[in-house]
Amino acid sequence: MRGLSLAEGGVMVNLKKAAELIQTDGLFTFIYNEMKELAQKEYLSTQEILALLQKHPQFLEDYKELNTQSEISNIQLRKHEISENECEECKKIKSAINENIDKLVALEAFEKPADSMIYVVWIGSLTAFLIFIVHNLVALYTFWYEHYKLWVFGVYGLLIAGGYLYYKRMLKKHARKHEIFEKVRKETKTAIKEGLQRGCFSEDEIYA
Numbered sequence: 001m002r003g004l005s006l007a008e009g010g011v012m013v014n015l016k017k018a019a020e021l022i023q024t025d026g027l028f029t030f031i032y033n034e035m036k037e038l039a040q041k042e043y044l045s046t047q048e049i050l051a052l053l054q055k056h057p058q059f060l061e062d063y064k065e066l067n068t069q070s071e072i073s074n075i076q077l078r079k080h081e082i083s084e085n086e087c088e089e090c091k092k093i094k095s096a097i098n099e100n101i102d103k104l105v106a107l108e109a110f111e112k113p114a115d116s117m118i119y120v121v122w123i124g125s126l127t128a129f130l131i132f133i134v135h136n137l138v139a140l141y142t143f144w145y146e147h148y149k150l151w152v153f154g155v156y157g158l159l160i161a162g163g164y165l166y167y168k169r170m171l172k173k174h175a176r177k178h179e180i181f182e183k184v185r186k187e188t189k190t191a192i193k194e195g196l197q198r199g200c201f202s203e204d205e206i207y208a
Helices: 002-007 015-024 026-039 046-055 057-069 088-106 116-141 149-198
Strands: none
Touching (some): 015 026, 026 046, 026 057, 088 149, 116 149
């Protein structure tokens, strides 16, 4: 079952479309070149690219990263129309998939586990910027460094402590959102599998 196998690969990406874009779209030229180098070929067919995407997850991650940078969603599942003459089970399955697509798109930023280094950099930069502002205000407009040095450095300490607590809070929030994303993704994959088995839709109707 070709379409189902793509859904079970742990991603919500249309791999067939990805293979075609890697072959033809200049945005993904570097991925195509790396694939050709790995395969030791001057040209790769769409099927060969598809096979490499499935065999080497890093190619898929690179493809998804380029999509993200170009503000293209990697949640590429199709929403299903629900007709009155369908059985209740198919209506239920399609409705669940449609609702989950919206949830997945909303949580897409949390698809990967939290990268603590990214949070360290941007929260650390924010904290340093706030300290810089306080320092400039104190140095330029007051004599607190001469008379209240401990208080000034105490404020710096509070800013650093606040930045650390905010960093921990953001990591915890990301982990919670990532957990929800994984739960919804698994539910969606299960619904897709069941919908195919029941004939609610075809493999060609899985992806947009």
